[in-house]
Amino acid sequence: MPTAGSITFDDRAVILDGTLVVADLHVGRGTGGSLELPVGSNAEMVERFGSLIDRHDPEEVVVAGDLLHSFQTVPRTVDDTVAGFEQACRDAGASLVVVPGNHDTMLDAVWDGPAESTTRIGETVVCHGHEEPATRGERYVIGHDHPTIEIEGQRRPCYLVGTDQYHGSEVVMLPSFNALNAGVVVNEMRAADFQSPLVTDADNLEPIVWDGQGRETLSFPRLGEFRRML
Template sequence: MDRGPTSTALADLTLDDRALVVGETLVFADCHVGRGPSSDVELPMGDGSDMIARIEALLARHDPETMVVAGDLLHSFRTIPRTVERVVDGVSAAAREAGTRMVVTPGNHDTLLNSVWDGPTEPAHRVGDTVVCHGHEAPDADADRYVVGHDHPTINIEGQRRPCYLAGESVYRGADVVMLPAFNRLLRGVEVNEMRSDDFMSPLITDADAFAPVVVDEDRDETLSFPPLGEFRHRLR
């Protein structure tokens, strides 16, 4: 285990609180506003103050020009509870007050996005040679690196499940892929320890063995980088 990112897919990226910064752009995914913990039904998730506070802190630390929500800002499919509207308003207000442009690249759960968000939406957002999208569909845009969400990866280490980033080099159409953990801390996520390529929902995961988990330990203020899953699975059992 290393004390910092080693994959070239993570070159020039800053990892922080289930988000990352590329250039002058802050990226996070899978807020799933409107979903409660460990539930498959739509539930208001409190007043959303924790999520908004974390976004405000990220904006203060990194002062980005742009903030991209890489899909699944919402969870609701049928209705938008008032609580959800307040949380989305709080997220957009945080960006506005920081002088940051907010962009949403819609995910598969964002079917009612237009009812709560009238700002810019893009199928994919480009930052130099990096393309940010949700990752539930194959992207149309070519890139040297894709940053996606969608699968909510976690890794179980010694009985403790932790959210993780997954970094793969030259794994999709010759490009690197970085998968973000879910920004919503109420979501359990999927445990990648034994997952194979077909177990992932994102079509950008074509070779799960090539993806290296990265855990940001906020309590110890350190980043833990692991070998690719194909080299490391036997140590995770």
Template sequence: MTDAYDDRALVLGDTLVVADLHVGRGTGGSLELPVGSSSDVVERFRSLVERHDPDEAVVAGDLLHSFQTVPRTVETTVAGLRSACREAGARLLVTPGNHDTMLDSVWDGPTEREYRVGDTVVCHGHEVPETDADRYVVGHDHPTIRIEGQRRPCYLVGTDQYRGAEVVMLPSFNRLNAGVEVNDMRADDFQSPLLTDADRLEPSVWDESGRETLSFPPLGEFRRML
């Protein structure tokens, strides 16, 4: 199975995985950016589906943002995600996250607590998984890394993290999420129970301008370089 990074997403062979879309964020409250975060999410998701032509797309949790209300724009955004997959002949599936308490109000498609793709299990990562796997792909913490004074969303890949398995943590797909800076974080600082050895987490950044992945040493080594 060939893996590829692209615009905060992970491509696992014929499966596209995105996490933490937080649809509805920016539509109310104190944010000054009602900003087309919804249209941005749909347009970028559509571009990913068109580029990679997956058989299926999986949302690794937190499709929604609000715990208690669903803004009117949310249904339109979810419909846009459905449409992008339908036009590409891909199936859209959701593994619910901790923010998805209102998921049933806008989503009646395939839902799995944990979804297996070969030897990999995709889930949100906010709770201990029930399924054994060689690798887990999760979201939840919204990782970013500071490099030369600039914070950038990053992927984190760690071997022997949970029950001997590798864990891949995706950045938040929604660009309104500021994320957490992982440079000095220890395992106990992460919300996901799947990350158990922060020093072994290797950050990677997707560089949109060069359309390439920039890989960095594990955090334990990276800290000493800064």
């Protein structure tokens, strides 16, 4: 399985020291009033989530923010989907931790488990990334910006990995786990264009694309160099 340092990349997730991390599931995106989720989207996410657990057998699974999409009431399909994630963890004997994000306004309606603003995996801090964390670490694993990269006119969800970011740390930004999110094209973005304050040097971010067909990661030049090649 493709790795970078001690991190393994797989299907919009990362695995670090026995912990599986996903971000920006936005369960409920596309609902309105009594509308159901778009056909197949909830089942597709639960299936991919379960497949990741089967492949990596983690001891712990962390949702790095925005488990839910913002809404005033929780549609039934949202509750069912979250229950599917919980069941997949229980079946594997893995604990589930949710780090709230800025969209998780109704989290209490579907989740009564651990929900801290950060969680730590050794010297790595996992948080959503929408605000500066209270916890310091040598590496931060975050979501929030939904990065994608445009290559030959085609958008691909990507990870962004960069050293010398927030307080000199390494930052690993995950793509949105929800395939419905179009994402933000990062090709020409500067640090000020990112919503996360943990990105302080966009030029030093390396885009990494997960190729599901070849089951491999594809690395591209850091954004500073990539921008000059466009």
